[in-house]
Amino acid sequence: MSEKSTHAHMAVFAKIDHIAEALERLREFGIQEKDMSVISGYPISDEMLGRPMVWSNVPKIAMGGFIGAFIISIALNWGTPLLYPIHVGGQPLLPVPPTIILTFEISMLGLMLSTFLGVLWESLFPSYGPKIYHPDVSHGKIGLVFTCPDDQCAAIHKALTEAGAEWVRQMEAKPL
């Protein structure tokens, strides 16, 4: 496909059944999974669409943040009293119970901050550049964005229309 001229196209559907059928048609035309994408106003699972599962690294990033914050917390809890000792009568310099409290809070903050940043990282947010999109998606329609060789476009448009597309057209990426 790479030797042929390709363009981005978008088809819009009203029903999940129709878009699952349309994805099947695209595969029959030799379009690769990586060259098609479904966009919708609510989550539609991979199983419903018959698509390979999208992998998310957010849990790993979250765990990384938790571990990082845990280490920082231990450093703060043990390091600061050693660097700047405050001797309070009869109390240890490195008390365990308060350390547990502070370590828990700081580690959980690390977990949740990294989860949040993980979503941004994995979704490439913020991203304000031009994209293939149509507001019909937030009106409840389901969009199918795909690239196809120019010489196959007419046949693919026809096949998608037969599969239930409300409209199919070549799209230019625009700022959202």
Place this chain on the structure above:
Amino acid sequence: MTANIPAIPLGDAHHDAEAEYREEHLMLDPRPREEMNNMVLESMRDKSLSFWVTAGVLGMLVAVALFGAWGYMIANGMGVTGIRRPVFWGVFIANFVFWIGISHAGTFVSAILRVFKAEFRRPFTRAAELMTTFGLAAAGLYPLIHLGRTWRFYWMIPYPNQRWLWPNFHSPLVWDMIAITTYLLSSTMYLYLPLIPDLAMARDHSEGWAKKIYGWLAMGWRGTEAEFRHLNTAINIFAFAIIPVMFSVHTIVAWDFAVSKVVGWHSTVFGPYFVTGAILSGVSAVTMVLALIRGTMKNMKYFIRPEHFDALGKLVLIFSMSWGYFFFNDFNLEWYGGEAAGHAVMEYHTKGPLAWIWYGMLIANLIIPWATLWNKNVRRNPWAMFVIGFIINLGMYAERYMIVTFVLSRGRMPFDWGWYKPSLVELAISLGSIALFLFLYVVASRLIPLVPVWEVQEGQLAHTLRKIGRATVISVSELE
């Protein structure tokens, strides 16, 4: 299955049952997505005279009662408050505990109901989460206000400095600061993440500067499979992680009192007692907010229905009982222990000149919810729930007021007993913080979609009616 919700395959004989179900349950009463979008956007864009008057009055109260009185206090010193020996913690600390409590329910309702996949949560999670953020905004002011010399707040932050002041990193004050910071940041992120698809929806329905702002906030969201996968994964992590954080925050607030040797505060049950009270006041506040949203905003009667008040009413009843259990734990052991100083504190509560506050608290937190919320008709009535929620919050405020001021009034040494009366400045600041919470909420209601439309639509997709034998029953599919 369709995008605009399935037809329900039932025979003619079941149409009456179907109609009843649709009227009762939002999840069974789907409307086209575009219609739901427009309903939510219309409610946001409705800026009637009453809105401007409400926002204006609240804004004035914030400016005058909160910042004006606070400025007066800064200019004239803490002497303008009623704080005197032996009561060094007054309404500012009571307000701090109260607002932390209010902030709890937003996250509790949203996170715990999400973890347990309670479907009725869908339309009101955001309204509840907003309470957390704005409740914390109000709560976060009070340590600064109580500090007196507010401009020196950064002395609390542990970093090497030329003042040779190094705050003890293991001090309960540092627990407080870190716990509240963690909770504020976490709950704000937890509010923002599910908001992104709705901000994109608002972007697609806006023009001009509004489109730019919503577009900037939506960060380029389109709703691809990958975006939803990452978002849902993150929301699930947040829902699980934020629950123990929520419990820890109010436990730490309780420990602010309990780690001291003050009689009446030094109690091992204070952590769960405070957490339960916080959830009781917070869930009651959620019912109040939902009643106001439903009663004052356009189209909200479709999204917020008696079924939601019914479910929240059951939660309020359960937490009222739990609060009663922990209260009795705290009370009974002090009473049975027979320590003279403890009995003096108890007598001040039950027989002192302000004993009416203590009895009022019991009536508000126990008798009224137990006497009313067993009744389904009461639970399903939004304005009845508003009144009950208001009374419970009065009771919970009274509880915090007594814990702070009554206990300090009756210490171990009778020569050091005293009396506390909040000054006009303290009352003005307290009123101002209520106005701040309401003002932020009223403004937010016109800036962001209060109903997570995409979550409602997802829920409606999962619900249908089935006929089993002669009965028509609700069936929920696992779509995630």
